[in-house]
Amino acid sequence: MNKITQFFWFCSGAHTGTLKRFPTEQNKYVGIGATIFFTALFASLSGGYAMYFVFSGSPFAVVFAILFGILWGLAIFNMDRYIVSSINKSGSTNRQVLQATPRIILAIMIGVVISRPLELKLFDKEIRQKLKSSYLNSQRSKIDTLNKTFARKYTLELEKIAGLKAEQDSLIKEIKDSRFVLNQEIFGDKTNQTSGQTGFGTYAKQKESVLKQKEERLAFVRAELQKMDDFINNRKDFDGLSSQRMFSGKQLDSLSNVAGFADRNWALGQLSFKEDGTRDLDTYLAISFIGFLFILFECLPVFVKLMSNRGPYDIALQNVEDSVIHGSYKDRDYDISVTDGIYETRVDTEIDKQKQIIRGKSAKELQGYPWD
Template sequence: MKKITDFFWFCSGAHIETLVKNSTEHNKYVGIGATIFFTALFACLSGGYAMYFVFSGNPVAVVFALFFGLIWGLAIFNMDRYIVASIKKTGSTNHQIMQALPRILLAIMIGIIISRPLELKIFDKEIRQKLKTSYLNGQRSKIDTLNKAFNNKYSLELAKYGELRDEKDSLDKDINRSRYVLNQEVFGDKTNQTSGINGYGTYAKQKEAVVNQKVERLTQVRSDLSQMDKILSTRKEIEGLNSTKLFNETQLDSLVNIAGFADRNYALGQLSFNPDGSRDIDTYLAITFISFLFILLECLPVFVKLMSDKGPYDIALQNVEAVSIYKSEKDKDHKLIVIDNILETRNDVVTDKKKILLKRKKDKDLDQEI
């Protein structure tokens, strides 16, 4: 337990020598240090998970995820430790709040960043389904765009193909109707289109000739239609329409498995909306509360430090810092005194040298006069 306590004290950024002397503050800084440690642990998991999807499919994706997760967790740990350690309890309440405000804003940003990858993992099943729907709709849109471009480019050929197809359908119906009338003529059924004479007579031959003409035309239309169909099929192959089809379930699963962080993040954002564009309150609140949970977890060390009363550790730490400052100032003053003494000594030496030179000059002038 002592090793665990020492470790959490280190995580809290406290001055260990001072904290040891104030036993009433031990548990408080164990709690602060544990909060900082577990926040960094969540950040490590979050960053590693995000990096895993960045290198998804790469054989060394796990190695990159572990390395980046460790670096990201240590960075968050160092930042949180600095934020908590830099808040001093010796000032006024307003001063502490102003001192902690930028750190709280930074903690909020960090909480948002580390919560997003974990939200992606929590809503993984829903995200996979949303991605499948998105990819399928995207493929439909692509096919519709290709069809529209194809129809505009080959409008004349398609119009001719439509005319031939309509003529073929019309001839099929007309031939069936004419053969029925021919049978009535042969069997002597009296109607407004038959003579009522039984047998294969003149009227029957005439009707048979009309049917044969229509059959010949139908054969020609079918030939033209088949040729036009081959031309359009070749054009579709060139334009990529034949090779562009809707994804099946296996293809959708493969696409979802290799989806990157950006696609998953977009799908997570779309979970908050219904297909008609309205807000899905339940999912929106679930995602929002998870984000708030991590933001609160990230801000918790700062809030604990702000809410705690000024204890003996804070007073002792203030005294230690004051002593350190006093010693530093004293050493500085001592150095200044030494420097002044050195400079004064040098000035005395220079003055003595000037006196000697002046005396020598006077002696020289006197010799010249003599």
């Protein structure tokens, strides 16, 4: 327990030597250090999960995720530790709040960055379902667009095919009716279209001739229709329309599994809206509260440091800092005085040397001497 306590003191950025002298302050910094540590742990998991989806499909995705998760967690840990330890409790409340404001803003930004990948994991099933619907609608829209473009491109050919199909249906009906009337004529059934004479007579031959003409026309229409169908099918293959199919269930599962971070992030945002475009309040609040929870968790060490009263540890730490600063000033003044004394000694020595040189020179030699 002693090692764990000292580890959390280290996480809080406290001066261990000073903190050991004040038992009443120790639990507070254990709590602050534990909060910073677990925030860094969540950041590590969040960053690793996000990086895993960035390199999804790569055989080194897990390795990259672990390395980035560790680096990201250490970066957040170092930043949080600095933010908390840099708040000075010796100033007034307003000064402390002003000092902590940029750190709180930074903590909020870190909380948002940490929470997003974890939200993606928490709503993984809903995100997959939303992605499947999106992919299916996108494929349907793509096929509809291709069909409309193809219809505009081959309008005349498609209209000709429609006309041939209508004529074919009409001929099939007429041939059926003509064959029935021919049978009535042969068997001598008296109607408004038959003579009532039994046998294959003149009227029967006329009706058979008409029937053959219609059958020949039907054969021609079918041949033309087959040619046009083959042309249109070839054009569909050439334009890529024939290869477009609606996704199956397995294909949708595969696509949702390999979806990137951007697609999953978009799907998470779309969960807050219903099919008609109105906001789904329950889902929106659930996602928002998770984000707020991580933001609060990230800001908690700063809030604890601000809300805590100035204790004996803070006073002792301030005294230690003042002593160090005062000692550094004394050392600087001592170094300056020593340096000035050495400089003055050197100047006096040089003056004495110049005096000796001048005494040994004549008046004529001293006229060109560098007096400066």
